[in-house]
Amino acid sequence: MDRPCHPVNESGAPLRRAALAVGILLLSGCSLFQAPTIQRGNRVTEDQLKEITPGVQTRTDVQTLLGSPTQTSTFGDPTWYYISSRTRQRPGRELAVTDQQVVVVQFDASGVVREVRTIGADEGKPVDMVQRETPTPGNDRSLLQALFGNVGRIGPGASVPVSPGATGSGTGRQ
Template identity: 75%
Template sequence: MDRPCRPVNESSAWRPADRRLGLALAGGLLLLAGCSVFDAPVIQRGNRLTEDQLKEITPGVQTRTDVQALLGSPTQSSTFGDPVWYYISSRTRTRPGRELSVTDQQTVVVEFDPRGVVTRVRTLGDEDGRPVAVVARETPTPGNDRTLLQALFGNVGRIGPGASIPTSPGAPGAGTGR
């Protein structure tokens, strides 16, 4: 018979290779379980309007006061005058080391006529947005362009116990030794 034989003294404990494999598996399971723990929570920003709330607004009938009572104060109103109200909301996540990510954005536009009566209600989607090109130019600031070393060591010796602070002749305390 070709059966492997074991010494009588050998215990059934794990061998070092089996122990390392078990520790690696346990560590991997902990890492997988931790992925959901450290996921950034979803944050609701703004007043999220439902379809039922929007159906309650009837163009040509309701006024600004009615809309404010139904939907609350607008997030933004138009820049010139007050004929358009915007209700903006979004769901965001802030992950460590990354930019803020917007997962779902809703913009509801309520337009009014000069009398303050609702003329139109519409919801804007992603297709209504326009891409904005960011300009990389910087506005120059007047003054000295100092290096880091000049900024760190520029005042060494200027202010101290023996340094004198110049005063103008008409300033209070000038020439009195105070």
């Protein structure tokens, strides 16, 4: 009588296959649950930039073609900035900027376009944020002051309203 021969290691094969299938599903889910890319600002295309001719077009022409600028210059020559970026929210962290573009349109004194240029993220200057805070008087309280700060502030009978012109001990009786 011949008995079928089964290798000893074959008993764990279904478990390995299931673990492999679960691993593949988990790895494919990593890209499935990424936050979508969000376009922020007014994105200016290359075709729109080609339509702007320095020395010919005015502020009105640029605004008709590109829309309102994101920012304008405060001092100096009249300059419009069209700032746009693509961002993605990272779990538990700040927004990740994936692509940033700044289009600078400079005008002369009569409002005619003088120069159009694009600034990439590599040309930007990093700005260090100041970490100190302006002190506000009256807000430095210890833990005990915060817990027991109102104890003793309310006198006896203050919780019962007294009508105007009433006399008495403040209990509401006349």
